[in-house]
Amino acid sequence: MSGAGAPDGGPATGPRRLTWVQPEDLLPHELAASRDEGRDVTALVERWAAAGGEVTAPVGGASAVPASPELRALAGELLDAADALPGPDPADEPDDLAAVRATWPTAWNLPATVELDRLHGAWLGRAVGCLLGKPVERIPRHGIREILTATGRWPLRGYFTAKGLPAEVAARWPWNRRSAPTSLAENIAGMPEDDDLNFALLALRVLETYGPDFTSADVAQAWLDWLPAGRVFTAERVAYRNLLLGLTPPETARRHNPFREWIGAQIRTDVYGWTNPGRPDLAAEAAWRDAAVSHVRAGAYGAIWVAALAAAAPVAGGIDEVLDAGESVLPPGSRFTAAVREARALGAGTDDWESIVDTLYERHGHLHWVHVRNNAALVAAALAYGRGDLERSICAVVSGGWDTDSTGATVGAVTGALAGASGLPEGWVAPLGNRLASSIAGFDGVGFDALASRTLALARGAA
Template structure:
């Protein structure tokens, strides 16, 4: 029996209830109806419960999801957190950025940095914060100073906190052989494909078609998987992310859009617009803002801006009163707090610990913290990002990409870059046997 994650109606309802309540919608009656019928309000962490619900409960789940979709926005929510591009960017005022220079080296640094940060986080994805710390301390790798290893790992700790099953064979220090496949790298490839095929005028329809052509359903997750399913059900791309999708405020869009900034050095508004066109296929509100933040910040990073300006640039394309902007500012403030790293991360988890580990807000706060406290130092930034928990590979990837662009490929530490061997494994058609140096050259080509 296959229990496909992030798609079973009965497993989506708990997430949808939480999403509605976070937006300030009244779900009391719907929640009571669901629980009275035997439905669970405990969201499965991995995306699917072990056993399917009865057909009666599954039918009710579909109805509940539709009813939740129809709940009106609380008064003022659209003013604070709009979905429309013009409304999002109404107050955008990016800071002055340096004249781009060394772009080729910075773009390659972004690709390599994204890979190294992602690879560092892969083995401990889904593990709780205490598990990450226990593993690292048991192997003499705390504070984090290199890729995770199981050499010297206490068997009791290994049993209590098992590695990510898919990543263990490819992502521990003792068995890294190039960059293994990961959605955090697949999506920049899709973005590159879109720009190579359609240029800057690509549409959300083009994004949808690229997914259907290049990505099997098993290679997308959470909001992307819902949108993919909706496309197959005949729902148009502009609506595919809005139907029975409780993950619109999760991190998926934020991991897709760095490349739009890499191709628009010094043009954060242009990069943010491309990111919005991509992200709206699957996300809304804070999910959109995460994508736009990452693209705009990337445009500043490849222009050679310092980290404070990179963060300011990312924030400049995000509605100032949105929850996303609040999370980013909280992370920056925590970096400046004077608390030791572990205590500062503990405070982040106290502030955002009730959110799912794939939500965009907790991960955005951690990203901002790692970038601000890392101060542009690649080693310090990616180790802070990953040791902070939650979506370790995705936050590590974005932090690594931004800091890699600021640093440039030539200055990246060999301990993180040499194991990549300039190779990326991927199942995305047209990119088999990809080398980062070749991908950087193609990225520069579409930016001209």
């Protein structure tokens, strides 16, 4: 389970190791992140390699063999050195809300009155898209296609199934073992737990508890009070660790956190949009305060982009209005903004989805499968390509690979909100059984209709 890069188990043999926190495992990810940000880490790489450190980042978050105490200490020293390096040009990639907000429009040409059916559709769409992507999380794009082709189900048009899957294909591309027992078509009995839904629930509780003017410190406290540490990964796990060490936001996002521009904050912010219908600016401000606990720059841009999409989707008349609203809150000179805009144009330009994804992989295939920029580009392309249709959109984005449950959830939330619950296909919605499992206290077994009613109450209160 995870849209933010949950481990799918430890090494094949030997004891499992905790992931996402050991200095020797964080450092290779930091070297990659720093290079992507334009920092010169040549000296750090040389020192680490000379000491016998592994330069290539572990895919699953933890290397197979623990480091020696000496190597672990060196990794901590080099992480400190990396943290001290200058970041990207703040003129293009600002890291404070005031600078980002200075580029926003002063007026919003969107309706501000939202209907319960549209919010219900947003919740259902988020769950449907997430559920579709869960069993193939971590399986690469070509593996997903092989699974579907081997069962005569390409192109994707329904939940994944193990029925008819040849044994050799199943062995080559094993399902996400945490998700498959509850997310394959033959096993679905309600919406299983996933962090893409847990964080939406947590945002709802933050708003209900602290109100629309909540702070980053309130979000941090909500994590400690209501979010089990074992249900967070990558940047969120590092930030959680930093909270327990006594740091406060935004420093929790910046100390020894190579995942600061990954997808984690982008999956947390739909509710801030749904409760600010027609106001992408207010939604983005709330999303930034949430994101600041664990992410910086592009990691936060993904959060405000999705929040702005979510503010528009339940009130807009079409997908272009929604995408315009999302882009309106982004720093115009950032790489994230360029990636989203290019991907949108690609998605709108042809009905050949595979050629669109080919181009996205040429542009962003070097990034980790849960980085924010590649996944946001895939989301933008799928939304433009899908033209507001839930099935066309979520099947496109999930078949594109990378962080399949998170991108499916975001695309499903937007298209579900455009359609409303009454406009969603029964074949996608019925397996949910109006039931969501969660380890967030007080939410296990909650119905999507109840969540929509609570969201509407907050939206009316904000209005």
